[in-house]
Amino acid sequence: MLPCFVMLDLETTGGSAVRDRITEIAAVRVENGVEVDRWSTLVNPGVSIPSFIQSLTGITDAMVEDAPTFAQVAPRLLELLDGAVFVAHNVGFDHGFVVNELARLEKPLKVERLCTVRLSRKLYPQHKGHGLDAIMQRHGLRTLARHRAMGDVEVVLQWLQLAQAELGTEAVQREAAALLQGGTSVPPQLETPVEDIPDTPGVYLFYGEGRTPLYVGKSVNMRTRVLAHFQSAAKVAREARIAQEIRRIEWHDTAGELGALLLQTRLVKELKPLHNRKSSKKAQVDLVQQTLQGWPHAGRIGIREHHARTGRTDVHVFDQWCHVATVHSAEDLDDVRHSRQALAFDLETYRVLAKRLAALTGRDSTVFPLENAHG
Known part of the structure; x- marks a missing residue:
């Protein structure tokens, strides 16, 4: 698929890369189509694992009690990733957790990323579902260790081999290279194609699973501004939360910046999005008293x-x-x-x-x- 990549999967205590922690890591390094290294380990997260996560993964507090901490396994992980592309199914999730764990150790991570969810969409556009369960059902893949890190890694590697057999190695390599060149900052679970968002003035709304928007923004170039949100997710906690929760994007065109500002103001007030900053009512009253001018017309x-x-x-x-x-x-x-x-x-x-x-x-x-x- 790529000259050198590491297929990686994590299990965690929850879905927030900022708040939750890693409980298991599995990684397989592939060079020129040949597996050259594989590694997996449980990780002591330093916090208790929620019961529903224990039920999902089978990883219990007792299992990680004597496991190494992330700080102890970080050198091995960085060794595996050295010079390789970081590949994962929903790479934004796994990459976000690794980046935040390394940031706690004051260690930066500079690595290219490739998402196999997005690769599946490119290779099999006729299918709607591209999550791991959908891929397994579609291609008849099996594993006895679903929701365990190495089990999921092996399933994705099986799928890559099957895709190359069905579509040809060159086709898979071409699409993977195109995705890598185009960047992988777009959340893989995003249902709205970013290329559909116009590069014109307007207001955009980020939605997760619910009906209340996650965020309402405005820009003179909506597509560029939306991409900037995703590119900031590795560094800004609020952007990371939005990138993890987002599922779809809606937008409203305007003729210019003023229209976008007015519409954003109205929608924020009406819809009360979860991640827009809220100003203090006292500060508003004070500002009105201090600065309100008479109507000049x-x-x-x-x-x-x-x-x-x-x-x-x-x-x-x-x-x-x-x-x-x-x-x-x-x-x-x-x-x-x-x-x-x-x-x-x-x-x-x-x-x-x-x-x-x-x-x-x-x-x-x-x-x-x-x-x-x-x-």
């Missing part, structure tokens, strides 16, 4: 944003520092001009608008008064 104003490549135009209507509406047509703008809905002040909207009006040059958007705003 005679009535309602519109700020027009236009995106040349997509052709989208948004007009954002404001009155008394409040966002009244965003419209996309002359008819809708006329309706808003004559509307009388109550204004709702929001501090984040005030901040966004005050900053935009102070910096407005007319190059990216145009501000104009709306006649008959107050009758």
